Amino acid sequence: MAAGIALSDSQRLDWLRLIRSEGIGPRGFRSLTNRFGGAGAALEALPDLARQAGRSVRICSLAEAERETEGLARLGGRFIALGEADYPRPLQAIDAAPPVLALLGDAAVIGRPAVAMVGSRNASAAGLALTRRLAREIGEAGFIVVSGLARGIDTAVHEASLASGTVAVLAGGLDRIYPAQNSGLAERIARSGALVSEMPLGWDPRARDFPRRNRIVSGLALGTVVVEAARRSGSLITARFANEQGRQVFAVPGSPLDPRAEGGNHLIRDGATLCTAGADVVEVLQPMLERPSDLFGAPRLLREHAAADALPPLWDDWDGSSASKPSSSGAAGLVPVRFAPSPLPFDPPRPAEDGDLGPHLLDLLSPTPVALDDLVRASGRSAREVGRALVELELAGAVLRHPGGGLSRVH
Secondary structure, X not given: OOOOOOOOHHHHHHHHXXXXXXXXXXXXXXXXXXXHOOHHHHHHHHHHHHHHOOOOOOOOOXXXXXXXXXXXXXXXXXEEEOXXXXXXXXXXXXXXXXXXXXXXXXXXXXXXXXXXXXXXOOOOHHHHHHHHHHHHHHHHOOOEEEEOOOOOHHHHHHHHOOOOOEEEEOOOOOOEEOOHHHHHHHHHHHHHOEEEEOOOOOOOOOXXXXXXXXXXXXXXXXXXXXXXXXXXXXXXXXXXXXXXXXOEEEEOOOOOOOHHHHHHHHHHHXXXXXOOOHHHHHHHHHHHHHOHHHOOOOOOOOOOOOOOOOOOOOOOOOHHHOOOOOOHHHHHHOOOOOOEEOOOOOXXXXXXXXXXXXXXXXXXXXXXXXXXXXXXXXXXXXXXXXXXXXXXXXXXXXXXXXXXXXXXXXX
């Protein structure tokens, strides 16, 4: 990658202070730095600009920025600024690219050609099995695989691509792993791949932070693969971002009887590339690597020494959800430096009681037959427990066993 800008330690702190200030998002950050010639000068001008706009603004203090920088360093991570040599070129090219990206892991990983894979949290066993195969095939072809560390499809993506290289994009701070069950997986990713986030340390993810994360997931990649997605889902938001960013969109087809396939089928109808194997993705993306200079256009750098004349609105649609300070869990400026699971109320736990296993298996099954081994793996239970529950479901007429041992749900 060509050399980019080189920030001093004080400039890096100014960048962090500006993006952590209340009401300042990526577009506002770009407008301010380009107008005033740098983040430091923008910070000095911000109070007057806020008064002219008829609003108050809380500016992140130098002490707060230093604490977050030191906390990230203790965690083993660092910040990468937009335009620096290690900042991913594909992400740099998108609208509202994060000015500062927190990284935990290997910076070289986020610089390699990548494919994003996303899908349902409530994935079917067949969808999970196909996801693992696709992720392995795409990774073996030389691509890094990016996802969002959510339950279901995202988890399968990361697990299957640990050996070849994977990147997880978090909706909260790098010390706030969500969901809780993926804390161990996050640590493994940090050792062999990378975790990235634009949010402050100590920030617990909120529902509205996930679409922000999704634009980074698609922005890091040449293309996005949707495996399973309901008609209204975060996966389709990621696909929309990919399309708007000029990236390729792929979708795995599914049974019209399965609501989890509805979103992907509609994407295919609307022009997404049908995907049933990793080769479908590689065939489209591999030729792009032969002309990397044409992929994303000229680098979109921010000024640190020159001034611009125009100032677009500061408080744009991304700025409204900008994180201005850590949550109460990081109160008083104390930055935690451990992996802390952050459960949210809409992330249901996996069943723990034997009586719950039948409904759980039905959730995992779809009209597409799946092997018993894949169903057992997806359930997280023993083969004996799954076999006993399947007998009851078959007797109730809810599950159909196919020649060869495949299992499907009766609709």
